[in-house]
Amino acid sequence: MGQVLNFLVCAKRRLMSLKQPASDPAAPHAGYLAYGLPILSGLAFPELRVRNCRDAPQVRIHTGDVAPELEGRTGKGALFETARSRFLLRLDGIARYLVTDGDQIVIDPAPGTDEDSIRLFLLGSVFGALLHQRGLLPLHASAIETARGAVLFAGASGTGKSTLAGAFYRRGYRVVADEICALDGDRVRPAVPRLTLWPDAVEELGLWSDAVRQVRPNIKRFHVPVEPLTAHDPLPVHAIYILSLTNRPDFAVSRLGGVETLQALINHTFRRQFIALESGAGYMSRITAAASTIPISRLVRSPSRSLRETADLLERDFTR
Amino acid sequence: MSGIVWLASWPKSGNTWVRIFIANLLGGDQSPAEINSVDLSRQRANNIQMFDDAAGVEASDLSEEEIDRFRPSVFRHLAENSRETLFFKVHDAYTLLPDGEPVFPADATTGAVYILRNPLDVAISFAHYSARSVDRSIEVLASGYCDPRKPAIGMLTQRLLPWSEHVLSWCDGAPFPVHLVRYEDLHERPLEAFSALARFCGLPSDAASVDRAIRHSSFETLQAQERERGFVEKPEVVSAFFREGRANAWRGVLSDSQVALIVGRHAPVMRRFGYLPL
Numbered sequence: 001m002g003q004v005l006n007f008l009v010c011a012k013r014r015l016m017s018l019k020q021p022a023s024d025p026a027a028p029h030a031g032y033l034a035y036g037l038p039i040l041s042g043l044a045f046p047e048l049r050v051r052n053c054r055d056a057p058q059v060r061i062h063t064g065d066v067a068p069e070l071e072g073r074t075g076k077g078a079l080f081e082t083a084r085s086r087f088l089l090r091l092d093g094i095a096r097y098l099v100t101d102g103d104q105i106v107i108d109p110a111p112g113t114d115e116d117s118i119r120l121f122l123l124g125s126v127f128g129a130l131l132h133q134r135g136l137l138p139l140h141a142s143a144i145e146t147a148r149g150a151v152l153f154a155g156a157s158g159t160g161k162s163t164l165a166g167a168f169y170r171r172g173y174r175v176v177a178d179e180i181c182a183l184d185g186d187r188v189r190p191a192v193p194r195l196t197l198w199p200d201a202v203e204e205l206g207l208w209s210d211a212v213r214q215v216r217p218n219i220k221r222f223h224v225p226v227e228p229l230t231a232h233d234p235l236p237v238h239a240i241y242i243l244s245l246t247n248r249p250d251f252a253v254s255r256l257g258g259v260e261t262l263q264a265l266i267n268h269t270f271r272r273q274f275i276a277l278e279s280g281a282g283y284m285s286r287i288t289a290a291a292s293t294i295p296i297s298r299l300v301r302s303p304s305r306s307l308r309e310t311a312d313l314l315e316r317d318f319t320r
Numbered sequence: 321m322s323g324i325v326w327l328a329s330w331p332k333s334g335n336t337w338v339r340i341f342i343a344n345l346l347g348g349d350q351s352p353a354e355i356n357s358v359d360l361s362r363q364r365a366n367n368i369q370m371f372d373d374a375a376g377v378e379a380s381d382l383s384e385e386e387i388d389r390f391r392p393s394v395f396r397h398l399a400e401n402s403r404e405t406l407f408f409k410v411h412d413a414y415t416l417l418p419d420g421e422p423v424f425p426a427d428a429t430t431g432a433v434y435i436l437r438n439p440l441d442v443a444i445s446f447a448h449y450s451a452r453s454v455d456r457s458i459e460v461l462a463s464g465y466c467d468p469r470k471p472a473i474g475m476l477t478q479r480l481l482p483w484s485e486h487v488l489s490w491c492d493g494a495p496f497p498v499h500l501v502r503y504e505d506l507h508e509r510p511l512e513a514f515s516a517l518a519r520f521c522g523l524p525s526d527a528a529s530v531d532r533a534i535r536h537s538s539f540e541t542l543q544a545q546e547r548e549r550g551f552v553e554k555p556e557v558v559s560a561f562f563r564e565g566r567a568n569a570w571r572g573v574l575s576d577s578q579v580a581l582i583v584g585r586h587a588p589v590m591r592r593f594g595y596l597p598l
Contacts, residue, residue: 078397080376125377158471248550
C-alpha cells in the first residue's frame with residue numbers, strides 16, 4: 001500500500017524547468033552540507049543537511065549555459081569529458097553538468113527536466129567528479145557507523161551494498177554514506193543521509209514510509225531517508241568489505257593482502273575514469289596510503305544466502 | 321579505430337562455444353583458456369558494468385528509453401578506445417530505435433558473426449537453460465521475448481524477436497558484413513567452419529592454430545572446467561551450463577506435434593538455412 005501511495009505522490013509532483021540566468025541576483029541560494037563540504041546552491045536539496053555557509057562555501061552550484069564539449073579535453077567516455085580541473089557530463093534530454101576546480105558545478109538542464117532527475121545525477125556522478133578534483137578518494141561503496149569506526153561495503157552494481165547498509169540500519173547502526181564514500185586519508189566523510197534501494201529491498205527491510213521517494217520519475221528505485229549521524233566529522237575507517245557474488249555455494253570472508261588491497265581499491269574507486277590524466281599520480285598515492293592503513297576483506301556469497309545470514313557473518317567479522 | 325564484431329545468436333545456439341573458441345585462438349596458449357576469465361564474461365553487449373563505466377552514469381538511474389538512446393554512444397566509445405577488435409556476444413535482434421538509429425551502430429562495427437542452430441534443438445536446450453517446459457520454450461521461439469534488466473547479475477534488457485525474425489534481422493537487416501555459421505557445421509565440419517569464422521574475424525586462421533583452439537574449446541574440456549570450477553554464466557536454477565552440446569538431439573525427444581508446431585512457424589527460414597526437409 002505504501003508503495004502504491006508513493007507512486008501516486010511521485011506522479012503528482014510538479015515538473016518544472018529550472019533554467020535561470022546564471023547571474024540572476026534574485027535566485028534564492030541556500031546552504032547545505034555533504035561530504036564535509038559547505039555548499040551554496042541555487043537549486044534546493046531537500047535530502048541534504050541545511051548549513052548556513054553564505055560566507056564561506058567550499059562548493060557553489062548554479063544553473064547556466066554549459067557547452068557540449070570541453071575545451072582542451074584530455075580524456076573522455078561515451079557521455080563525459082575530462083580535462084585538468086574540469087569535468088563535463090552530457091546527458092542529452094536530462095542535463096549537462098560542468099564541474100570546475102573542485103568547487104563549482106554549473107547545471108544546464110534540458111527543457112522540461114524535473115528537479116529530481118537533475119539532483120540524482122548531480123549527487124551521483126557529478127559529485128564523484130568533484131570529489132576526485134578535490135583530491136579525496138571516492139569509493140563505490142556504502143558505509144555504516146560502528147563502535148570501532150566506519151565499516152564500508154564496496155562492490156560492483158548489484159552486489160548489495162545499499163541493501164546491506166539498510167540491514168545494518170535496521171539493526172541500529174547509522175548510515176554514513178551510500179553509493180559514494182569519500183575517503184579522506186584513513187577517514188570517511190559523512191555523505192547524504194539516505195539509502196538508494198530497489199523496491200524489493202525496501203520491502204524486505206520493511207522501510208516503506210511516506211518519506212520514501214522514487215529517485216526520479218519513471219525509475220522504480222527509491223531514496224529512503226535515514227537518521228543522520230550525530231556529528232559531521234569524518235570517521236576513522238575500521239574495515240572495508242568488497243562484496244562479490246558467485247553462482248557457487250561459497251560463503252566466506254577473507255582478508256586481502258599486499259597488491260590485492262591496491263587492486264581492490266582501484267577496482268572500486270567511484271568512476272576512476274573521471275580522474276583527469278594530469279591527476280593520476282595524486283590518485284595513486286591516495287590509493288597506496290588507504291591500502292596501507294585500512295584492513296580490506298572480501299565477502300564472496302551466493303545470491304541465495306539471506307540478507308540476515310550475510311549481515312550476521314559480517315557483523316561477527318567486524319566486531320571480532 | 322578498430323571495430324566491434326558482434327557475436328549474435330538466439331540463446332542456446334552455440335554463442336558461448338564460439339566466444340570460448342575465439343578466446344583460445346586469441347590466447348594461442350598451450351592450455352585451454354579459463355572459461356570464467358574476466359574478459360570472456362565482460363564481452364557481452366548487455367553488460368551493465370561496461371555500460372556504466374563507459375557512460376559515466378549508472379544504467380539503474382536511467383529509463384529503458386534513455387539506455388537505448390545512450391547505447392550507440394557507448395559502443396562507439398568502446399570501439400574508438402580499443403586497439404584490438406572487440407568481440408561482443410549479443411542475443412538482441414538487430415533493430416532500430418524510435419529515432420531510426422540502430423542500437424548496434426555500423427560506424428562502430430567491423431561485422432557480425434551470426435550463429436544459427438536448428439530451432440528444433442534450440443527449443444530443447446532453451447527449455448533446460450531457462451527451466452521452462454519444452455512447450456513453453458516453443459511458444460517463446462514463436463513469439464520472441466524481452467529478457468528484462470537484471471541488475472543483480474549485471475545484465476541490461478535484451479530484446480529478442482521470434483526465432484525466424486531474429487535470424488532475418490541480422491542476416492538480411494544489418495548494413496555491415498554478416499558471417500553466418502551454423503552450429504551443426506561447427507560440429508560436423510569443425511576445421512572448415514571454424515577456419516572460415518576465424519578468417520572473417522581477422523584472427524589467425526592457419527590449420528594448426530584453429531585446430532588447437534577447437535580442441536581447447538571442445539565440449540569435454542568446457543564440461544570438465546565447469547565441473548571443477550563452475551561457470552559464471554550459469555543461471556542459478558540449472559545444474560550445468562554445458563549440458564549436452566549435441567546437434568540433432570531433437571529426434572526422439574520432441575513429439576510429432578511439437579515438431580509440427582516449430583516447423584509450421586519457422587518453415588521458410590528453416591528451409592533457407594538447410595533445416596528442412598527434416
